Amino acid sequence: MEITLDSRKVKENSIFFCTSLDKNEAEKYINDAILKGAAKIYTRFDIKGKNVFVVDDFETKLRDELREFYPNKPKFQMAITGTNGKTSTAYFVWQILRKMGKNCVYIGTIGVFSGQKELDDEFFTRFNGNNLTTPDLISIHEILHIASTKMHCDYAIFEASSHGISQGRIDFLDICTAGFTNFTQDHLDYHKNMDEYWACKEKLFTKYLKNNGVIIANIDDGKTGTIVEKIAQENSEKTVITYGKNGDLQPLDVRLENGMQKITFAYKTQKYYINSWILGDFQVYNLLCASGFMLSLGFKISDFISILGEIMPPPGRLERVKKADKYYDIYIDYAHTPDALEKALVELRKITTGRLICIFGCGGDRDNAKRAIMGKTSVSIANFTIITDDNPRTEDAAKIRAEIISGIRELKAEKMARLKDFPIKRVMLFALQNENVVGNFMEIDGRKNAIEYGVLMMQEGDVLLIAGKGHENYQIIGTKKEYFSDFDEVASILS
Numbered sequence: 423m424e425i426t427l428d429s430r431k432v433k434e435n436s437i438f439f440c441t442s443l444d445k446n447e448a449e450k451y452i453n454d455a456i457l458k459g460a461a462k463i464y465t466r467f468d469i470k471g472k473n474v475f476v477v478d479d480f481e482t483k484l485r486d487e488l489r490e491f492y493p494n495k496p497k498f499q500m501a502i503t504g505t506n507g508k509t510s511t512a513y514f515v516w517q518i519l520r521k522m523g524k525n526c527v528y529i530g531t532i533g534v535f536s537g538q539k540e541l542d543d544e545f546f547t548r549f550n551g552n553n554l555t556t557p558d559l560i561s562i563h564e565i566l567h568i569a570s571t572k573m574h575c576d577y578a579i580f581e582a583s584s585h586g587i588s589q590g591r592i593d594f595l596d597i598c599t600a601g602f603t604n605f606t607q608d609h610l611d612y613h614k615n616m617d618e619y620w621a622c623k624e625k626l627f628t629k630y631l632k633n634n635g636v637i638i639a640n641i642d643d644g645k646t647g648t649i650v651e652k653i654a655q656e657n658s659e660k661t662v663i664t665y666g667k668n669g670d671l672q673p674l675d676v677r678l679e680n681g682m683q684k685i686t687f688a689y690k691t692q693k694y695y696i697n698s699w700i701l702g703d704f705q706v707y708n709l710l711c712a713s714g715f716m717l718s719l720g721f722k723i724s725d726f727i728s729i730l731g732e733i734m735p736p737p738g739r740l741e742r743v744k745k746a747d748k749y750y751d752i753y754i755d756y757a758h759t760p761d762a763l764e765k766a767l768v769e770l771r772k773i774t775t776g777r778l779i780c781i782f783g784c785g786g787d788r789d790n791a792k793r794a795i796m797g798k799t800s801v802s803i804a805n806f807t808i809i810t811d812d813n814p815r816t817e818d819a820a821k822i823r824a825e826i827i828s829g830i831r832e833l834k835a836e837k838m839a840r841l842k843d844f845p846i847k848r849v850m851l852f853a854l855q856n857e858n859v860v861g862n863f864m865e866i867d868g869r870k871n872a873i874e875y876g877v878l879m880m881q882e883g884d885v886l887l888i889a890g891k892g893h894e895n896y897q898i899i900g901t902k903k904e905y906f907s908d909f910d911e912v913a914s915i916l917s
């Protein structure tokens with residue numbers, strides 16, 4: 423017997439909770455579930471049928487049933503949200519705990535894993551298929567139950583995406599710590615506007631975090647910092663650990679030496695030093711956020727400071743391609759938002775002695791308002807941009823590229839307007855017409871071709887950023903999902 427919220431997944435003997443808030447839709451799903459032989463069907467509406475039960479307090483019934491099916495849970499359930507940095511932070515927390523000998527399960531964009539092979543094989547076969555950041559409600563309860571039962575897992579860290587929060591995928595959990603990395607533009611295909619997107623993220627702290635839970639907040643990110651004031655107004659016992667220039671955890675100095683970052687940070691006036699494999703100022707913020715999680719669990723910095731130097735970034739997050747030429751560097755990164763692309767480019771600019779070249783595209787059936795902004799961002803920072811395809815999904819790939827390029831043209835028009843009364847106008851106009859002032863770019867149809875072109879144009883001192891797909895080992899064109907890996911493409915060109 424199993425529990426499901428989706429009539430499409432009902433099998434003989436399933437228990438189907440029909441969550442739909444629309445009576446006509448509910449009737450349709452319930453008929454489907456009856457035909458498939460559901461043992462019990464719960465609904466909020468007055469609908470009659472075989473094995474159909476109408477419940478007044480639908481939420482409580484669902485919660486109770488989940489508790490009965492999946493009674494065991496890790497004692498410390500932690501969640502991280504934010505536009506960027508969820509995977510990195512969660513992966514850091516998971517690594518720190520594992521290296522301290524604690525059992526922890528990670529649930530997020532790069533899969534579901536615990537570090538125990540047998541269990542991970544089971545997680546991989548059962549839960550890695552849909553590539554969601556936050557799995558559906560039933561899966562998340564089941565994963566936590568399995569981790570607790572088979573691994574005696576005391577700790578769980580999972581990523582709470584805004585889709586996950588708004589679709590109730592993290593309902594009925596007992597979250598003791600919730601972190602907020604940052605809040606910038608994304609997902610405007612799904613949320614009507616940034617206010618609605620914010621309202622959704624905020625729920626993690628106001629609705630889902632338990633009353634005496636701990637919040638880890640980045641106070642250098644203007645919007646994210648406001649959660650601290652919001653919580654102060656609440657009548658709750660929640661506490662806050664902040665990170666940022668004036669936070670409880672403060673980044674003091676970050677410098678790159680011999681391919682490693684020397685990081686100095688402070689906690690309560692005490693200074694700490696780490697020699698780290700992770701690259702980028704943004705990853706230092708994620709590392710401080712992860713340290714905040716550890717503090718919330720009752721550990722002291724001295725318990726894990728030596729481990730901070732050992733942890734690695736998740737795959738495809740500003741990851742240097744190992745076999746690249748000794749004269750130039752290639753990095754693969756998962757930046758797929760304007761803020762992430764800017765952060766990745768700014769970081770790589772610091773280590774580029776030649777040209778900084780960027781290859782990227784944007785996902786189809788996703789926020790189209792970010793496309794033009796990302797075009798502007800790339801040509802403003804990189805010396806050369808190759809605009810190509812990401813996962814076009816059901817959109818026309820050429821149209822997506824055109825929307826990115828429209829941002830570049832806008833930027834150019836803005837610059838030209840500003841130069842209107844400039845004395846050497848004619849010279850500038852000439853340069854602009856040749857696309858040299860706002861950065862060079864070209865459009866290449868097909869990510870494979872774009873990567874090949876990008877790698878072949880590399881010269882001494884150049885750095886190439888291939889952004890947007892990071893760890894992804896697929897490309898979705900139309901409704902077809904086929905194997906594709908930025909890493910493999912680079913390797914095959916270099917071999």
Ligand SMILES: CC(=O)N[C@H]1[C@@H](OP(=O)(O)OP(=O)(O)OC[C@H]2O[C@@H](n3ccc(=O)[nH]c3=O)[C@H](O)[C@@H]2O)O[C@H](CO)[C@@H](O)[C@@H]1O[C@H](C)C(=O)N[C@@H](C)C(=O)N[C@H](CCC(=O)O)C(=O)O
Pocket residue numbers: 427428429430441442451552553554555556557558559583584585586589
């Ligand atoms: C747009 C979206 O988020 N869709 C998610 C949704 O899909 P769905 O097809 O079930 O949605 P739907 O057709 O509107 O149905 C809604 C509900 O009605 C019921 N239903 C529906 C049809 C039916 O025949 N019978 C039935 O019972 C089910 O309860 C169903 O969940 O619910 C599914 C189960 O939870 C998800 O797998 C699916 O994610 C799709 C595949 C997806 O691509 N989602 C992306 C956008 C996403 O969620 N991304 C986030 C964030 C990433 C980030 O932060 O960058 C993530 O967490 O991964």
Ligand SMILES: Nc1ncnc2c1ncn2[C@@H]1O[C@H](COP(=O)(O)OP(=O)(O)OP(=O)(O)O)[C@@H](O)[C@H]1O
Pocket residue numbers: 504505506507508509510511531555581583603604704705707708738739740755756757758761762763765766892
């Ligand atoms: N703290 C941060 N601030 C800004 N950009 C970041 C930050 N951390 C990571 N990034 C950028 O975002 C990209 C994705 O990082 P990460 O996977 O950790 O974020 P995420 O929030 O989990 O993303 P998603 O939910 O879409 O998987 C990175 O490759 C990097 O370019």
Ligand SMILES: N[C@H](CCC[C@H](N)C(=O)O)C(=O)O
Pocket residue numbers: 555758784785786788812813890891894
């Ligand atoms: N979790 C994000 C990942 C985006 C990755 C990018 N490669 C794309 O396909 O847009 C989403 O589903 O919006």
